Amino acid sequence: MNIIDGGVTAAKGFEAAGVEAGIKYLNRKDMALIYSKKPCRTAGVFTSNVVKAAPVLWDKEVVSHSPYAQAVVINAGIANACTGRQGYECCNKTAQAAADCLQIPKDAVLVASTGVIGMQLPIDKLTEGVKKLSETKSDTLEAGQLAAEAIMTTDTISKQAAVTFEVGGKTVTMGGMCKGSGMIHPNMCTMLCFITSDVSISKELMQEALSENVVDTFNMISVDGDTSTNDTLVILANGMAENPEITTKNEDYYKFADALNYINTTLAKKMAGDGEGATALFETKVINAGTKEDARRLSKSVICSSLTKAAIFGHDANCGRIICALGYSGVDFDPEKIELYLENKDKSILVYKDGLMTDYDDDEVSNLLASEEVRALVDMKMGDASACAWGCDLTYDYVKINADYRS
Amino acid sequence: MNIIDGGVTAAKGFEAAGVEAGIKYLNRKDMALIYSKKPCRTAGVFTSNVVKAAPVLWDKEVVSHSPYAQAVVINAGIANACTGRQGYECCNKTAQAAADCLQIPKDAVLVASTGVIGMQLPIDKLTEGVKKLSETKSDTLEAGQLAAEAIMTTDTISKQAAVTFEVGGKTVTMGGMCKGSGMIHPNMCTMLCFITSDVSISKELMQEALSENVVDTFNMISVDGDTSTNDTLVILANGMAENPEITTKNEDYYKFADALNYINTTLAKKMAGDGEGATALFETKVINAGTKEDARRLSKSVICSSLTKAAIFGHDANCGRIICALGYSGVDFDPEKIELYLENKDKSILVYKDGLMTDYDDDEVSNLLASEEVRALVDMKMGDASACAWGCDLTYDYVKINADYRS
Numbered sequence: 029m030n031i032i033d034g035g036v037t038a039a040k041g042f043e044a045a046g047v048e049a050g051i052k053y054l055n056r057k058d059m060a061l062i063y064s065k066k067p068c069r070t071a072g073v074f075t076s077n078v079v080k081a082a083p084v085l086w087d088k089e090v091v092s093h094s095p096y097a098q099a100v101v102i103n104a105g106i107a108n109a110c111t112g113r114q115g116y117e118c119c120n121k122t123a124q125a126a127a128d129c130l131q132i133p134k135d136a137v138l139v140a141s142t143g144v145i146g147m148q149l150p151i152d153k154l155t156e157g158v159k160k161l162s163e164t165k166s167d168t169l170e171a172g173q174l175a176a177e178a179i180m181t182t183d184t185i186s187k188q189a190a191v192t193f194e195v196g197g198k199t200v201t202m203g204g205m206c207k208g209s210g211m212i213h214p215n216m217c218t219m220l221c222f223i224t225s226d227v228s229i230s231k232e233l234m235q236e237a238l239s240e241n242v243v244d245t246f247n248m249i250s251v252d253g254d255t256s257t258n259d260t261l262v263i264l265a266n267g268m269a270e271n272p273e274i275t276t277k278n279e280d281y282y283k284f285a286d287a288l289n290y291i292n293t294t295l296a297k298k299m300a301g302d303g304e305g306a307t308a309l310f311e312t313k314v315i316n317a318g319t320k321e322d323a324r325r326l327s328k329s330v331i332c333s334s335l336t337k338a339a340i341f342g343h344d345a346n347c348g349r350i351i352c353a354l355g356y357s358g359v360d361f362d363p364e365k366i367e368l369y370l371e372n373k374d375k376s377i378l379v380y381k382d383g384l385m386t387d388y389d390d391d392e393v394s395n396l397l398a399s400e401e402v403r404a405l406v407d408m409k410m411g412d413a414s415a416c417a418w419g420c421d422l423t424y425d426y427v428k429i430n431a432d433y434r435s
Numbered sequence: 436m437n438i439i440d441g442g443v444t445a446a447k448g449f450e451a452a453g454v455e456a457g458i459k460y461l462n463r464k465d466m467a468l469i470y471s472k473k474p475c476r477t478a479g480v481f482t483s484n485v486v487k488a489a490p491v492l493w494d495k496e497v498v499s500h501s502p503y504a505q506a507v508v509i510n511a512g513i514a515n516a517c518t519g520r521q522g523y524e525c526c527n528k529t530a531q532a533a534a535d536c537l538q539i540p541k542d543a544v545l546v547a548s549t550g551v552i553g554m555q556l557p558i559d560k561l562t563e564g565v566k567k568l569s570e571t572k573s574d575t576l577e578a579g580q581l582a583a584e585a586i587m588t589t590d591t592i593s594k595q596a597a598v599t600f601e602v603g604g605k606t607v608t609m610g611g612m613c614k615g616s617g618m619i620h621p622n623m624c625t626m627l628c629f630i631t632s633d634v635s636i637s638k639e640l641m642q643e644a645l646s647e648n649v650v651d652t653f654n655m656i657s658v659d660g661d662t663s664t665n666d667t668l669v670i671l672a673n674g675m676a677e678n679p680e681i682t683t684k685n686e687d688y689y690k691f692a693d694a695l696n697y698i699n700t701t702l703a704k705k706m707a708g709d710g711e712g713a714t715a716l717f718e719t720k721v722i723n724a725g726t727k728e729d730a731r732r733l734s735k736s737v738i739c740s741s742l743t744k745a746a747i748f749g750h751d752a753n754c755g756r757i758i759c760a761l762g763y764s765g766v767d768f769d770p771e772k773i774e775l776y777l778e779n780k781d782k783s784i785l786v787y788k789d790g791l792m793t794d795y796d797d798d799e800v801s802n803l804l805a806s807e808e809v810r811a812l813v814d815m816k817m818g819d820a821s822a823c824a825w826g827c828d829l830t831y832d833y834v835k836i837n838a839d840y841r842s
Contacts, residue, residue, distance in 0.1 A: 079762030079770045110755050110770070112790040145755025146792035257759050334741075335837055342838025348517050348552025352664050355486030363486045363517070383519040385553035423838075424831050430742055431749025 029287055035188030037172035038203030040226040040268040041065040045165040046178030049157030051150060052105030052143060057178035059154070060102045061161035062222055063130060067096035068264035070138070071235035073242050075259035081109035083139045084260060086119040090138050097264055100138040100222055101126050101158060102179050104207070106149050108141040109257040118149045125155040129162035140220050140260050142181055142207060176205040179220060182304050182429055183209045189294040193287050195271035195280045200227045202284075204291045206261075208299040219246065219299060221261040223291055227284055228267035229274040237285045238263055245292035248324065248417040249300040250332050263288075300331075300418035301401070305425030310340055311403040312350075315414040322359045323408075323415035329357035330404055331419030340402055341421035345370075345393035347379045350404055367407040372399035436694055442595030444579035445610030447633040447675040448472040452572040453585030456564030458557060459512030459550060464585035466561070467509045468568035469629055470537060474503035475671035477545070478642035480649050482666035488516035490546045491667060493526040497545050504671060507545040507629055508533050508565055509586050511614070513556050515548040516664040525556045532562040536569035547627050547667050549588055549614060583612040586627060589711050589836055590616045596701040600694045602678035602687045607634045609691075611670075611698045615706040626653065626706060628668040630698055634691055635674035636681040644692045645670055652699035655731065655824040656707040657739050670695075707738075707825035708808070712832030717747055718810040719757075722821040729766045730815075730822035736764035737811055738826030747809055748828035752777075752800035754786040757811055774814040779806035 037044045042064050049059040072091040074084050090097055101122055108115045123137035130137075141149070165171065176186035190203035206221035238261070246261060267273070274280045301309035312330040317323035330336060333353035339346040350368060354361070368380035375396055379388045396402070444451045449471050456466040479498040481491050497504055508529055515522045530544035537544075548556070572578065583593035597610035613628035645668070653668060674680070681687045708716030719737040724730035737743060740760035746753040757775060761768070775787035782803055786795045803809070 077759065077762035078764075078767055079758050107755075110758055110787065110790065110792060112771075144753070145759060146787075257755075257762060334833075338834050338837030341834065344838060346551070346553075348514075348664075351486050351517055352484065352552060355484040355664060357485075359485070361485060364519075380517070380553075383517065385517060422834055424834050426741075427745055427748065427829055427831050427834060430745030430829075431751060 029191050029193045029290060032190045032192055034169045034190040035172040035176050035203045035205040036062050036222055036224045037167050037169060038190035039201040039224045041266050042224045043165040043167045044171045044175040045161040046174030047157060047160040047164060049103065049153050049160070051103055051153050057174065058104045059157040059161060060175035060178040061165055062100040062175065062224060063165050064098050064224070064264060064266045066266040066268060067098050067136065068266045069229070069231045069234060070097045070262055070264050071231065071238045072260065072262040073239055075256055077257050079109065079257045081107055081141060081258040082111055082115035082119050083108055083141045084258060085116060087138050087140065087260060087262065090135060091262065094135040096136055097138055098132045098136040099126050099130055100140065100262065102140045102220060103149065103154060104179050104181050105143040106141060106147045107143045107145050107258050108149050109145045111148050114148055118151050118154070121151050122154050122158065125158040129159055138262060142179065142220055142258055145257060172203070172205065179207040181207065181209065183207050183302055185302055187295055187298040187302070189291050191287050191290055193283050195227065195283055198269050198271040200269040200271055201225065202227065202287045202291055204295055206295040206299060209302055209304045219256065219259050221246070221295055223263040225263065225265045226267065226269040227265050228269065228271050229265055229284060233274060233281060234263060234265060237288055241285065241289055241292055244415065245289065245296045248328060248415065249296045250328065250419050297418050300420055303420035304429045305423040306420030307423060308340055308399065308421045309401045310337065310419045310421060311401065311416060312406065313403060313414065313416045314406045314408060316411060317408045317413045318411040320413045320415060323413045325357045325359050326354055326406065327415050327417035329353045331417045334422055337419065337422035340397055341423045343394045343397040345388070345390045345397065347385060351380055354406065361408060361410065365409050369405040370396055371403040371405055372396050372401060436598050436600045436697060439597045439599055441576045441597040442579040442583050442610045442612040443469050443629055443631045444574050444576060445597035446608040446631045448673050449631045450572040450574045451578045451582040452568045453581030454564060454567040454571060456510065456560050456567070458510055458560050464581065465511045466564040466568060467582035467585040468572055469507040469582065469631060470572050471505050471631070471671055471673045473673040473675060474505050474543065475673045476636070476638045476641060477504045477669055477671050478638065478645045479667065479669040480646055482663055484664050486516065486664045488514055488548060488665040489518055489522035489526050490515055490548045491665060492523060494545050494547065494667060494669065497542060498669065501542040503543055504545055505539045505543040506533050506537055507547065507669065509547045509627060510556065510561060511586050511588050512550040513548060513554045514550045514552050514665050515556050516552045518555050521555055525558050525561070528558050529561050529565060532565040536566055545669060549586065549627055549665055552664060579610070579612065586614040588614065588616065590614050590709055592709055594702055594705040596698050598694050598697055600690050602634065602690055605676050605678040607676040607678055608632065609634065609694045609698055611702055613702040613706060616709055616711045626663065626666050628653070628702055630670040632670065632672045633674065633676040634672050635676065635678050636672055636691060640681060640688060641670060641672060644695055648692065648696050648699055651822065652696065652703045655735060655822065656703045657735065657826050704825050707827055710827035711836045712830040713827030714830060715747055715806065715828045716808045717744065717826045717828060718808065718823060719813065720810060720821065720823045721813045721815060723818060724815045724820045725818040727820045727822060730820045732764045732766050733761055733813065734822045734824035736760045738824045741829055744826065744829035747804055748830045750801045750804040752795070752797045752804065754792060758787055761813065768815060768817065772816050776812040777803055778810040778812055779803050779808060
């Protein structure tokens with residue numbers, strides 16, 4: 029597997045665009061398009077929130093029932109959630125506009141929205157936006173970059189990743205983009221993520237690989253514990269790499285799954301590190317847990333702890349808060365047996381052992397916590413399962429951004 | 436039932452004190468004592484955190500195995516959690532000091548601590564503190580007030596409540612004090628709560644009434660989602676009201692349970708409203724849910740939502756965040772059927788109905804959200820179960836307090 033530059037336009041046959049449609053934000057791009065020259069097999073995972081935004085309902089239909097998909101239209105600013113029939117009709121009209129402009133069937137168009145809940149989308153601006161998008165789309169890396177920028181809300185950086193890998197003598201490319209900064213606690217974040225690939229693979233295996241992988245990638249990140257109404261992750265594969273179609277769980281399948289894992293992990297970490305107001309990416313790795321599910325619960329409990337997150341923002345070596353968060357995770361363990369290390373790229377400090385804090389140097393730990401990437405490594409000494417979760421620190425800016433998000 | 440002034444010294448035979456012991460804080464009271472002239476039956480509920488502070492382990496022993504209790508010694512500043520054997524030995528020495536000063540058995544002494552995790556308590560200062568406490572204890576309301584002040588950490592106000600009720604021709608009194616502001620998400624907050632009563636009741640019934648009641652009172656509040664290592668709620672009853680002993684679930688029992696519910700609800704709401712950095716008490720009442728457990732989960736999900744809490748701080752009528760939090764609570768429902776009202780003492784505004792936001796006036800809702808007590812009322816229209824949960828807004832000061840709590 030080779031890591032390459034680019035995002036959704038990295039794979040063969042994919043085009044993208046990002047334009048200003050004036051939906052809610054002023055003077056910035058707020059609509060994006062992904063388009064494939066050939067029909068794509070699709071797989072998707074969507075929010076587990078009982079309250080599902082209209083585009084989520086639309087996309088679930090397309091992924092389940094349409095023979096193929098060929099385009100995705102995305103807007104930022106308004107989430108089209110809690111918008112009833114009018115909201116769903118807006119998805120329908122947007123898809124129709126894209127179908128007309130791109131000469132593809134309406135049910136081959138996926139739609140996605142992110143932004144404030146409860147407002148109706150201005151359909152005229154959306155359809156105008158779709159026209160601009162289809163006129164400006166291109167297969168350049170720059171076009172992918174414009175699309176990645178257009179879907180941002182409170183994100184401070186655009187998020188892309190791409191790789192190539194070999195299958196049956198053919199080079200296959202996979203690339204993706206995502207957005208997400210607040211209301212991020214994916215159970216399957218508003219997280220939107222779009223992955224494109226020229227791989228040839230059966231729809232069933234692609235869905236299986238995606239559903240399995242999100243459990244350890246996007247579902248292991250959290251900014252604020254709020255699971256959005258709009259979470260959407262879709263992958264489109266157009267087969268243009270001309271590899272022998274992957275139809276069984278052979279070596280080729282696992283190469284595909286590895287590539288997908290790299291893209292998902294990379295994008296998930298970028299989202300966590302760019303959490304609203306965040307100054308640091310905070311990773312918690314739990315090793316030697318009794319079961320995989322225990323390892324997931326323990327690691328996620330730590331990255332979700334408001335007190336731990338505030339301590340990291342303050343570079344405060346208040347390690348007891350991490351032990352406390354492990355303790356209320358719902359997983360049983362012996363506090364006397366576990367070990368806790370705080371780490372950055374250069375250093376690892378043992379801070380808790382035998383039920384006690386070690387006599388670590390407060391200033392040394394404080395300096396470590398000032399890194400851009402901070403890691404808590406927890407050795408449970410109970411078994412051989414491990415898991416990783418990613419979050420960020422809790423800052424004044426998180427409160428600022430969310431105390432008045434709508435204005 | 437009559438609401439009266441006072442706290443732990445309201446009931447007959449109870450004395451209290453609060454003194455400066457210089458444990459960690461300077462120039463403030465940081466140790467408290469509750470003492471009963473007669474032996475007390477006790478009941479208690481403690482943190483569900485796997486990592487339990489030493490005083491929690493000590494008190495569980497006393498409540499379960501000692502024939503009676505007669506005193507509680509409490510310190511603020513250091514939590515005596517993650518302190519191993521030395522920490523437990525400190526509980527032992529503190530109890531011994533109290534036993535010596537008060538001429539009671541060591542196993543009749545409960546201890547409780549709140550503050551930073553991972554530091555050892557200065558035992559000499561504690562034993563000196565115990566002496567001062569036993570020399571200055573008194574049965575006045577003022578003494579109860581001093582004790583309630585001494586147990587505060589980041590609390591901004593002391594928290595007490597007291598009532599009287601009639602049982603078998605006798606007036607029974609019940610009073611309590613608590614502390615708690617951060618690390619508050621009781622599953623059984625660092626919340627400490629002490630209730631005293633001169634009621635005569637069997638130990639078993641008292642424990643049953645307490646365990647049943649916390650589910651709908653202290654377990655329904657949250658400041659930050661972090662369940663402490665030190666949560667402790669104990670009740671001491673010395674029988675000095677001379678009512679006929681309550682030994683069955685008769686009318687007298689339910690009078691006792693009602694009084695307990697009032698004290699617990701009042702103290703729990705005071706804790707939520709005084710959450711770290713909070714400017715408002717945020718109550719969510721769910722009515723007409725399918726089951727009581729559904730009602731609890733739905734209401735608690737809303738008061739725990741960081742985004743909703745930040746919106747309340749910003750007086751931002753971003754009602755979609757509440758609908759979103761209901762949606763990820765884990766309870767299934769039809770978003771088209773529910774209704775959401777925002778309320779304060781004077782006003783109730785319907786903001787969501789039929790799957791859509793109503794055309795509420797943003798400024799009117801914003802003004803309402805500026806109240807000291809804000810309520811979300813959710814009508815699920817599914818059954819007849821209801822529940823209430825209490826939290827607070829998420830503010831800059833929460834981050835400030837917790838980014839550098841230890842200094």
